[in-house]
Amino acid sequence: MAYNEHLANRVREAFMDQPLVDEVQMFKGLCFMVNEKMSICIRDNGLLCRIGQDQATIELETGDCRQMIHGTRVMKDFVWVDSDDLTTAQKFNHWITLALSFNKIAKASGKRRKGKG
Numbered sequence: 001m002a003y004n005e006h007l008a009n010r011v012r013e014a015f016m017d018q019p020l021v022d023e024v025q026m027f028k029g030l031c032f033m034v035n036e037k038m039s040i041c042i043r044d045n046g047l048l049c050r051i052g053q054d055q056a057t058i059e060l061e062t063g064d065c066r067q068m069i070h071g072t073r074v075m076k077d078f079v080w081v082d083s084d085d086l087t088t089a090q091k092f093n094h095w096i097t098l099a100l101s102f103n104k105i106a107k108a109s110g111k112r113r114k115g116k117g
Contacts, residue, residue: 003043007083010092011040011042015096020035029043034099037106037107046083047086047095048080048081049099050077051079051101053076066079066082
């Protein structure tokens with residue numbers, strides 16, 4: 001499992017006020033489950049953000065992220081954000097805000113994952 005611990009700490013701090021946050025090893029990194037729904041994952045130096053298909057379409061047009069592809073399947077609700085696009089607090093907070101906004105309406109996977117949190 002390879003992920004940037006500094007980035008993980010930034011996400012932990014950003015999610016500090018959320019009522020239910022679990023950390024789960026997934027996608028060869030560390031995923032943050034908010035209200036039992038995947039929200040943000042850290043792998044290497046980037047973020048996998050679950051922001052919803054509509055918002056992903058908008059963000060993909062800016063070029064600051066790329067679509068997540070799992071095997072051959074396009075994961076339409078998810079985008080990858082490279083560390084180069086997380087250099088400022090404003091950029092980082094943009095992705096956190098989008099992920100938390102979508103989390104309110106996202107469906108849970110139906111699986112209860114156990115992690116630390």
